[in-house]
Amino acid sequence: MGRIVGIDLGTTNSLVAFMDQEGPHVIPGPDGQTKVPSIVGLTDNGLIVGEPAKAHLIRDPSRTIYSVKRFMGKGLDDVKDELKYFSYQLHEKNGVIRIEIGDKTYSPPQVSAMILKELKRRAEEFLKEDVSKAVITVPAYFNDSQRQATKDAGLIAGLEVLRIINEPTAASLAYGLQKKTQGLIAIYDLGGGTFDISILKLKDGIFEVLATNGDTHLGGDDFDQRLVDVMVDGILKTQGLDIGKSPDLMQTVRLEAERVKVRLSDETHTKAVIELPDGKYEKTWTREDMEALTMDLVERTLAPCRSALKDAGLHANQIDEVVLVGGNTRMPLVWRKVEELFDKKPHSELNPDEVVALGAAVQADILGGHTTDLLLLDVTPLSLGIETMGGVMSALIRRNTTIPTSAKEMFTTYVDGQTSVDIHILQGERELVKDNRSLARFQLKLPPLPAGVPRVEVNFLIDANGILHVTARDIRTGEAQSVQVKPSHGLTDDEVEGMIRDSFQFATEDIKARQIIEARNEANAIIVATEKALVRATNLINDKETESIRRILQQLGEVKEGEDHRVIRAKIAEAEKTTHHLAEVLMDATLKEALESKKLSDIIK
Amino acid sequence: MGLFPVPESSEPEIMEPQYQATTKSRELPMARSMCWHCQSEVTGEYLCGQCVKVQPLSKDLDYFSCFQLPRLLNIDEQQLEQTFYELSRTFHPDFYSTKDESEKAISLGNSAFLNTGYRILKDPIQRAEYLIRLEAGAVKDIRSNPPADLFEEVLELQEDLETFRQLAPNGTSSELEALRTKLQDEREGLEKRQAEMEKSLQHKFREWDQLQGDPPDLSQTREKKNTLLRGMQEILSNRTYVRNMVDDLLETTG
Structure with a gap:
């Protein structure tokens, strides 16, 4: 069996890691950098990925795709509030977002696959062997469609995805291995586009997730955007130039905003300089400015933390250690707020950019059968249910249930001779169907019999990847039935094949x-x-x-x-x-x- | 929609009651006595002695037996956790990643069963509800009528809640705030009642556990057990009703 790599497929940066006898290592590129910017550019000569594509972003913004992770497993309606942040064109087909660049159209999994291929190539060059198997991380709060889309991306990239693993839990593996920690830990993971909090119990090599929560629409990108908005406004006022209409300048401002954010983690003030067609725009930023501007974003992360604690049945002060993950946790404001909530100094001994990839490599080693003393017991982040009469969701599997897990439901008919029932699968915490995420629909076939006589048992199983599988069995005959589940926001098997x-x-x-x-x-x-x-x-x-x-x-x-x-x-x-x-x-x-x-x-x- | 679930069927399949409460077995019943792979005899181990393939857990297995616990309502939580971790190390799909599809499927099924069992046994209320189903074969009865002694109170509460919901979207007013205070007081009262119910449940749990020492075949024992089971079920469904009311109040009034 070939080597299995661990991949952190991030919103802004992606990394690949492997494990040997000494432990997990992140694989650097030829330039020594471990981070591959999650950016894909279309040039006249084909696709470019990573650092070269970042340069392409300013040269040709309408043909450069960034933050594609925000679109995984989603329809256009899900992202309508964020559209203004993107310089490329989007439309929707069969419930899945499609990205137009040049005369070509790509689904988000295809774009992610381009990034995965770059990582695969990087790993193959470094390890001097073929790499065809991987563990890929996703935000813990990703729903079924988003996980499935990530798995599809792996397939398209020519990778067998042995496991989809949650980012904060991956980080806990890397930490647990390193520090031999025991007890209750909280992992606060603020990524480029998503926020996760996970509460775990570590005991004798078992990593048991007690609860997880998060926000898949909140990340470092949103902090950058706040700075962008101020500078765009400033340019309009001082130079009379509306750069909202020129995507290349917008990208220049965006990159400068990101730079300012990073600098203000170490320094108390920094200067932003933006070259404009006629002259330049300069602004001095202080850390206080930025903190005032983004305070509400940091505070938005605290509610999921409290919910996770409540679901775990714990008080904040019972947590033994708080670990910060994701480059955006370098912001001093995040440190202060997290310390306030848990009444404990958080720590981040391992590089917060790399720790998720390192953990993925540890999980890869467990699956490969080499590490046998560690075991991760993760949970499903959202409740799973089906639509019942009156547009109400009836929950079958509650959030924070340890996976794998299954639930059975019996179905029958209410009209004589009825031969099918339509089943609508949902994910979410709200009572009404319309407020929850539609995952999939399928039609259950029933034998034509008097009302109430047919009995078909449907089994909903969430596997260790957090992905749903549906099977059905006719109780009267004992025969298994095939179920054709149609995802609401996912690619069909045929589409994936084609890609x-x-x-x-x-x-x-x-x-x-x-x-x-x-x-x-x-x-x-x-x-x-x-x-x-x-x-x-x-x-x-x-x-x-x-x-x-x-x-x-x-x-x-x-x-x-x-x-x-x-x-x-x-x-x-x-x-x-x-x-x-x-x-x-x-x-x-x-x-x-x-x-x-x-x-x-x-x-x- | 056309969706018509049969309500009681979502419960896990439960075996007939068996009084093996105090026997602490290290053996788990497997689905069959022959290994699915090499056909050699399997003697209550999770792995076949001959070919070391994982064996599917028996459909008749109940969670208490699975975790090698007596059918008591106060259980050794340390032991429960330890057994859960041990069995997870045996069954978890992470350790079957390189195995064939049949073994993967068995590991997945066993793991799902184990996880459900752990979740139910870990929580005292779910544990009791499960034990009652197991012992009495009763269908879980979620009460839709309020408990008799709460009837008047609940009717008024429902009305107030409805008024609150209508007023709330119009912003704060003195009427709304007065109602909020009243509802919060009501909630505290209900929470107190819930705590009382849990206390009397605790008492009944201890009674049940003590009964397990009595000879199980005596009709007297059987009768005592049935009375207790009925009593517990009554409190449990009242408690569920009260708790749902409390949740409703919390959600509406904050």
């Missing part, structure tokens, strides 16, 4: 985009190294040679901005030839060795 096929096709297109990025990176490395070498070798080569090297560097600098990787490659080869002598001379001089086959960029770092 898996498409993803192979995209893959060939995307190779082009990747080749350009790699060629550009290499060109950049050569330029930097050669310039350093020229300084060191001032007296070792003559002016004519210096001149020709400078010329080739300049040409390389121009060529690398082009869109054809072969042209860049050709120029790189030419540059290497031109600098070959320089490399030799430098080597002779410094190492007194002949290293004829080495390239200059290998010698000078």
Whole structure:
């Protein structure tokens, strides 16, 4: 069995981790960065993902997708209040949001799959082996549709998703392993787009989740947006420029807002500078400014904390440890508010950006059969029920029930000869159907008999991923019935199949985009190294040679901005030839060795 | 819609009452005596002695037996938790990820059963309701009429609640606030009553547990047990009614 990786598929950043004998490790990219921005850009040469796509965001905002996690398992109606934050076009098909970029249309799982593929590739390069199995994390408060959408994303990316695991519980695994903690812990997880709180009991290697709560519409993005709104307003007032109509400037402001937020965690004031077509906009931000502006957002996280405590049957002061997870918990205001609520200093020894991915790697190791002393017992975050007479939801499985769990319901007919009943499955805590989340519908077949005689038992099972499975059995005959569940906000199996096929096709297109990025990176490395070498070798080569090297560097600098990787490659080869002598001379001089086959960029770092 | 659930059928299947209350068995009844995989004899273990495949739990298994607990209403919660953790380590799907589909399915089914059992036994009220169903085979009776001694009070309360709901959307007024205070007082009264009911339940729980020492076959014992079961059921359904009222009040008046 191949290695199973752990993936944190985040709203703003994603990470991949693995576990060996020493423990879990996050896998860095070639640049040493562990975070891959969850951004996908469509260029004329195909798709780009991560850091390169972040740069693309300003250049071509209408063809760059960010925060796609907010759309997973949702319909257009669910996000109508957030539409103004996005610079790309959305529409809906069969209850699922579709994202338009260029002349192509993608579902959120497809876009997430692009990010997953990038992580998969990164892991394969690092581990030097094929990676086809993964554990992927989701916010604890994700509903069934959102979990299913995440699983679909894995499939489309060519990953077998062995487990969907909740982010705060993953974090607890990484912590528990590290610190051998026992007792009651609260995990406060403020991510890019979602907030979760989980209360766990840790005892002898068992991680039992007692209660979880959250808000899937509250995250760091919302903090950024507050700053964006102020600056957009400021630009309008001082410069008379309404940037609401220019997506590229909006993205510039958004990135600057994020930077301000991050800086104000360490500093008490910082300056935002935004280059505008005619001049620039500057604003000095103090930490107090920002805290006043976002206080209500932090306070919004406290109600779910109280609900979770209540459901766990605990008082805040009974919690032994409070752990902060997610980059946004670096904000001092969050620390203060959390400390106030639990009357305890929270801690975050492990990097809050990485801890979820590390925990996912631990869970992957448990599933792989290597770690056998740890076990996670998680819960379903929302009550599951069915629609009954009068538009009321009748709950079958209560929230915070340990999973896997199942509930049975018997169905019969109320008209003679009736051959089917329609069943509507819901998730949520409200009494009325319309206030809860519609998960799926299906039609239960019944034998044509007098009213009340047929007895079909339907079993609703929530598996360890928090995903619902429905089976039915005719009690009179004992025969199992097949149930075709139609998700309200999910892709059908056929659609997922089609997207898996498409993803192979995209893959060939995307190779082009990747080749350009790699060629550009290499060109950049050569330029930097050669310039350093020229300084060191001032007296070792003559002016004519210096001149020709400078010329080739300049040409390389121009060529690398082009869109054809072969042209860049050709120029790189030419540059290497031109600098070959320089490399030799430098080597002779410094190492007194002949290293004829080495390239200059290998010698000078 | 056309949806017509049969109300009583959502309860788990329950075995006939069996008086093995004080025997503490380390063995769990399995679905069959032969291993589903290698057909060798399975002797009350969760895993087949021959091929080490996990075995499905018997459909007749009740939660007390599953957790190796006597049918008492005051139970050793430490032991319950410990057994839950032990059995979770045996059955949880995390440990069957690399196994074949049949084993995965059995692990899932056993785990779901275990989790439900733990949830019910952990809570004293649910534990009692479950035990009553098990012993008396009675259908869970959620009372839709208020308990006799509360009838008048509840009628008035319902009226006040209705008025409150109509007034609330129009913003605060002195009338609304007076009503809120009145309803909050009512709620406190009901909460007190709920606490009293729970106290008398505790008393009955102890009585029940003491009876378990008596010879089970005596008709006298049987009669005492039935009286107790009926008494407990009466209080339990009154308590459910009162608690729902309290929840309703909390939700409406805050």
